[in-house]
Amino acid sequence: MNKSRLFAILFGLVLVAGLAGLRAQNGFAVKTLRNLVFDQYQRLSPRKPQRQPVRVIDIDEASLKIMGQFPWPRIEFAKLADRLTELGAAAIAFDILFSEPDRLSPSALLNRSDLKSWLKAKGKDGASSLPDNDRIFAQAISRAPVVIGFGTIQSGQNTAPPLKAGFAFTGKDTLSALPQFESSTPILPGLEKAAAGIGSISLSPHGTSDVVRKIPLMWGHGNKAWPGLALEALRLAQGASTFIVQGASDTPGIVQGIRAGAFDIDTNEHGELWLHFRKDDPALYVPAYKLLRAGKADDARLRKLIEGHIVLVGTSATGLLDIRTTALGETVPGISIHAQALEQILAQDFLWRPDWVNGAELLLVIVLGVLFVLSATLLAPVVSLSAGAAVAVLIGAGSWYGFSRYGFLFDPAFALFTGLVVHFTMTAYRYLITEREARFVRMAFSRYVSPAVLEEIEDKPDMLQLGGNTRDLTVMFVDVRNFTPLSESLEPQALVAFLNRLLDELSACVVDERGTIDKYIGDSIMAFWNAPLEIENHEERACRAALRMRQKMAQLNDDDAFGFHAAGYDFARIAIGVGINTGPAVAG
Known part of the structure; x- marks a missing residue:
């Protein structure tokens, strides 16, 4: 080489x-390129629709139009929880934050200072006897397997909601592998206490609204873990009490999978679920108003949709700002992301990396x-x-x-x-x-060797050895007879023109016979054969080149190619001498 x-x-x-x-x-560029490839894979082969016992109660535009603007009074959510319980929901999960008291509650309205003063002037104290919507909602969820959601925050006062589920960890330092949160959105104490489960509604540990490709199934905070909304709903639907987080036995800080009741879940090393999306299906959704405004005549139809299902309550209304983009390029409600995660777990249809x-x-x-x-x-x-x-x-x-x-x-x-x-x-x-x-x-050899030899040199440059090697060469010397008196008779420009024409013509004879021009010495040419490449029958080729030169000189003289005859010079015909010898020499 x-x-x-x-x-x-x-x-x-x-x-x-x-x-x-x-x-x-x-880095970012590598991850972006990878995500584009995986997104394209999903678009070419989305998850096939499979009917799973998962349903979304959708606070959609139609429900807002019929029931009024959001947020609704908590009593409406109490009615919704009771209605879903009556229809046989296996678990109910709210993808809604309940962080503040219901401002539309009658008791809250009558706590306003202006109304208090008016009631006092009338000798009445209505606030203590009026219903409290938050208390009614808490009573409703205490009668059902309900999950209340909280949001994770990456800064704040180091707060976290209470744990409702138990956790068991295997492996080394598995808890540290989970996405961490610094603080959480508060949950009203009454609701917090009444709920059978509490889970995170956050879809990303980074708090971004980018394309959703995977979601954390669990979150870490301090020395404890909290489930995501979908995972907690799955636990309640099975009546399970504990999650098992499986870590690597030989490598610390890696999650290999999660067990929730009877279901084993494949996750990445951070306990996140890669989502294999199916195309959004309208059959997944039931508008909220159909439950809240339906009569008893609708019970049979609604029961088929709700009974035995894990029911997620969320919104697809554009103004409520919970619209996400999936790997398929679809914009869907955030609640449907949780629903698709549940479908994958129930179907045991996972992407794994x-x-x-x-x-x-x-x-x-x-x-x-x-x-x-x-x-x-x-x-x-x-x-x-x-x-x-x-x-x-x-x-x-x-x-x-x-x-x-x-x-x-x-x-x-x-x-x-x-x-x-x-x-x-x-x-x-x-x-x-x-x-x-x-x-x-x-460039170095084109004037001195034939195109065929030059092509061989280009194809086999290694044959040109520094220092040379010994081989048999055929060497030719050519010069012009009586060049000295000729050169003394010509003007310098005419002499140069004569030599250029003569040497070009004679050099072509050498090159045509695969010879190599070594040098020009005044009126002389030195050429050789069998170097730099081996030439078969090099002696014969040198002799043929000499004969070509004789023929060429005769033609040039007959045609008065140099113009000497026309100019009346005594040396109208030019003669050359050619010497050839073959023997060993060092070539290189």
Whole structure:
């Protein structure tokens, strides 16, 4: 291997090392590229709809139009909880924050100072005898398996709601792997105490409204953990008391899965569930007003939709600002994200991306990068590109097959990006550096050797050895007879023109017979055969070149190509002498 190719390979390996370092950092650009690939996979193969016992009670635009603007009086939520309990809901989860007392409660209204003064003037004390909507709502949820939601906050006063569920951890330091929160939105004490379950409604540990691709099933705070809304609803629906968080036995700070009652859940290393979305289905939703304004005649139809189902209460109304974007590119209510998570768990249909995949993807970047360096350096550009394209197709197809068949999330994007960058960088380098050498060879030899020999030299540059080697050469010397009196008779410009024409014509005879021009010495030419490349029958070719020169000189003289006859010079016909010898010599 010549030095230029070795240097090209070293340059390529440095480039691969830089790209591998970029992948190892797993920064924003890498994650963005990965997410785009996984989103495209989901759009090509969304989760197939499967009827699961999950239902969403939707506070939609129609419900707001019929029932009035939001927030509704808490007594309406009490009625909703009672109605769902009557219809046989397995569990009820509210994707709504109940942080402040109901301002529309009669008791709250009569606590206003202006109304108090008026009642006192009338000799009445109505506040103590009027109903309290929050108390009524608390009584309603105490009679049912209800989950109240709280929001996670990444700053604040280090507060957290009470725990309703038990937790058991396996592995090393598993709790630290969960997404952490600093504080939480408050829940009214009466509701907090009455609820059978409490779960987080937050969909991201970063508090962003970006595309939702995965959600935390659990959250950590201090030395305790809290379930997400969907997971807590699943626990209550089964009547379970404890979650089991499974960690790695040999590596601290990694979650391998969660067990909720009878269901095992595949998660990533942070206890997050990768969501495999199906297209949004209107059949999932029941408008809230249909429950709150329906008569007994509607019970049979509604019971089919509610009985035995985990029921999530949330909103799709645009003005209530709980609209999210899924990996499918759809905008859906936030409550439907929790519903889809429950559907996946119930169907045991998971996307999985084990913690070792990052290392495997990094290894692929390195291996693929090295292969592309070698192919771009050692193979012809077209062959290298074809081989690289074939490898890229195989990797992409393998990744897609793993997703579509097994739900396996393997990111080929950065490895393919590395291959693309390496291939075109190495091709450009090869053109600028390696091809520059070929151009140098062409420029250096084009005037001295035949095109066929030059092509061989370009194809086999390693045959040109510094220091030379000993081989049999055929050497030719050619000069002009009586050149001294001729040169003394001509003007310098005419002499130069004569020599240029003569030497060009004679040099062509050498080159046509695959000879190499060594040098021009005044009116003389030194040429040789069998170097820098071996030439078969080099002695014969040298003799043929001499005969060609004789024929060429006769033609030039007959045509008065130099104009000497027309100018009346005595040396109208030019003669040359040719000497040829064959023997060992050092060539190089």
